[in-house]
Amino acid sequence: MNRQIRIIGLIALVMFGVAFVNLNWVQLVNAQHLANNPANVRVILKEYAIARGPILSGDEKTVALSVKTPTETLKYLRTYPEGPTFAHVSGYYSYVYGRAQLEATYNSWLTGQGGGLTMQQLSDQLLGGTQQGNTVVTTINDQLQKAAAQALGTHKGAVVALDPTTGDVLAMVSSPSYDPTTISGHDPNADAAAWKALQADPGKPMLNRAASQTYPPGSTFKVITAAAALQNGLGVNTSYPPTGQFLPAQTNMPIKNFGNEVCGGDMTQALTQSCNVYFARLATQLPPGALAKTARDFGFGEAPPLDISDVPSRLPTDADLKSPAFVAQSAIGQYNVAATPLQMALVAAGIANQGKIMTPRLVKEVRDPQGNVIKSKPPSLWKTAVPPEVAATLTTLMEGVVDSGTGTAAQIPGVKVAGKTGTAQNATGQAPHAWFISFAPADAPKIAVAVLVENGGNLGSEATGGRLSAPIAQQVMVADRQVRGW
Numbered sequence: 001m002n003r004q005i006r007i008i009g010l011i012a013l014v015m016f017g018v019a020f021v022n023l024n025w026v027q028l029v030n031a032q033h034l035a036n037n038p039a040n041v042r043v044i045l046k047e048y049a050i051a052r053g054p055i056l057s058g059d060e061k062t063v064a065l066s067v068k069t070p071t072e073t074l075k076y077l078r079t080y081p082e083g084p085t086f087a088h089v090s091g092y093y094s095y096v097y098g099r100a101q102l103e104a105t106y107n108s109w110l111t112g113q114g115g116g117l118t119m120q121q122l123s124d125q126l127l128g129g130t131q132q133g134n135t136v137v138t139t140i141n142d143q144l145q146k147a148a149a150q151a152l153g154t155h156k157g158a159v160v161a162l163d164p165t166t167g168d169v170l171a172m173v174s175s176p177s178y179d180p181t182t183i184s185g186h187d188p189n190a191d192a193a194a195w196k197a198l199q200a201d202p203g204k205p206m207l208n209r210a211a212s213q214t215y216p217p218g219s220t221f222k223v224i225t226a227a228a229a230l231q232n233g234l235g236v237n238t239s240y241p242p243t244g245q246f247l248p249a250q251t252n253m254p255i256k257n258f259g260n261e262v263c264g265g266d267m268t269q270a271l272t273q274s275c276n277v278y279f280a281r282l283a284t285q286l287p288p289g290a291l292a293k294t295a296r297d298f299g300f301g302e303a304p305p306l307d308i309s310d311v312p313s314r315l316p317t318d319a320d321l322k323s324p325a326f327v328a329q330s331a332i333g334q335y336n337v338a339a340t341p342l343q344m345a346l347v348a349a350g351i352a353n354q355g356k357i358m359t360p361r362l363v364k365e366v367r368d369p370q371g372n373v374i375k376s377k378p379p380s381l382w383k384t385a386v387p388p389e390v391a392a393t394l395t396t397l398m399e400g401v402v403d404s405g406t407g408t409a410a411q412i413p414g415v416k417v418a419g420k421t422g423t424a425q426n427a428t429g430q431a432p433h434a435w436f437i438s439f440a441p442a443d444a445p446k447i448a449v450a451v452l453v454e455n456g457g458n459l460g461s462e463a464t465g466g467r468l469s470a471p472i473a474q475q476v477m478v479a480d481r482q483v484r485g486w
Helices: 002-029 031-036 041-047 083-090 119-127 142-152 188-200 218-230 267-273 276-284 290-297 324-331 341-352 388-404 464-484
Strands: 062-068 076-079 135-138 157-162 169-175 240-243 263-265 356-358 363-367 373-376 381-384 418-424 433-440 447-453
Touching: 062 083, 083 142, 083 169, 142 157, 142 169, 142 464, 157 341, 157 464, 218 267, 218 276, 218 290, 218 324, 218 341, 218 388, 218 418, 218 433, 218 464, 240 276, 263 267, 263 276, 267 276, 267 388, 276 324, 290 324, 341 356, 341 388, 341 418, 341 433, 341 447, 388 418, 418 464, 433 464, 447 464
Parallel strands: none
Antiparallel strands: 062 076, 135 363, 157 169, 157 447, 240 263, 356 381, 363 373, 418 433, 433 447
């Protein structure tokens, strides 16, 4: 009997110990995670008693705003005056579904909890006054954001525009989009119905195609291949006879030009014509690992440090890139190469900025309720992709693409524009993706733009990136010139 009592006592002691450890884990170790979990309704209810701070565009237009309601449980309603135009930047703030994007990343600041309390906020908490959140100011220009959305129109895809010298994200548009207000109301049934409809939509309107989805970059990747060649003894005079196909070693599948066109010549001619066989052959003459190293120097393989969720662009494995067949395919942006529009905008921006890629900046400052700046993010360097002389050569090559090549639709009268088209095959029977990356003015860059149109290309033509995506980029650059006066 005594033995059984001891066993039961031991079991009870162990169970008490487990409960004690678990309680301390929840309260001490995991408390911050639970508090920041957007599904924690208790935290959400507490936050709804705070006048959540607004989110503003860089030119002071209201992107997100909390308005007072007559109820005591949910005192404030989050609204989005710009609707779908800024949805993938602002995200949503929902009683049912929590937070996303800037609403999530800057939640502690928007609720007035980040960076310590001002005297006014402390007084409000102690005396029961209305607690005011801080204001988050983005780098997005409202006029340019709208111009990019209008230029993209009903196409499924994305536009990203950056200031090459600061890294400021001037525009970030993903289409199709959604209205965050529809899932941020105080009627759980209405929010749930709207959420269900958005999740069921085959167009995936809640997906941020600009930063959270990768695509084969196609011929836009040729600027990286050219950069690798220029740094490894293969200059612009490297020339190959015109041909319609190239058969790398270790394969019986030749690489062909779109439409079985014949092309060749030197690097200038090849980039202007977007010649597949030239860049495939060029890559096989690079030292082992050179193409991957240059791509990583441009940021491939890691997610850019952005204020909202994004994903890394991808390269084939180092083992695969030892194969001439795979490196040739990769050199023209195919095989297992995949990039976000944000990444390709950073590639263009890096070339524009003498080889230096600035950290992409989506929020420039946070202000307290009295308008004082309490947090700022100065521009900072992210990557040094290529030396200045290589960036200058790439700029000249890309100018040729717009002056007389596949990107002539991006021309702006009186302005030098550098660009590169891309038409990326992605699935059997599917139209290729249409790409264009660019910057302007080429001799004193103010803006870098990447445009992706999903399945917008023509199955038989390499020039479709130039016919479809280049005019979109051109409209964005023209709008920026009008807005910022360069």
